[in-house]
Amino acid sequence: MDNIKLAPLGIRMKDELKAYLRNRAVENHRSLNAEIVVRLEQSRTNELARVGPGTSIN
Template sequence: MSRDVNPFGLRMPPEVKEELEKLAEQNRRSLNAEIIVRLEESIRREKDKCISEDGLRRIVSEELDKRRQ
């Protein structure tokens, strides 16, 4: 990771931190790297769930075409 990233203080429940530390060890990552990987995965999944504007237009257009028939 780039050295130009500013530190970010994060408060979390101790049990969450302990679980993340265990997972980081299993995945041979630092706690910081584990948190970043998990956040990136969460962001990616959220983006995958979202419909693009073009996708929404296509769905609406298809539905309107069905109703016109």
């Protein structure tokens, strides 16, 4: 990412969820962090599509 500052974020999750995400990350050739970020971005995109353009959900 071109000179974008990213703040670290610690999160807690159940071991089962972490194992699931780690397995998906391996299958997708990503780090665990990258897998989580991709999934969060997909969730945000889906939410924005649902509420429609011009709606502020921050």
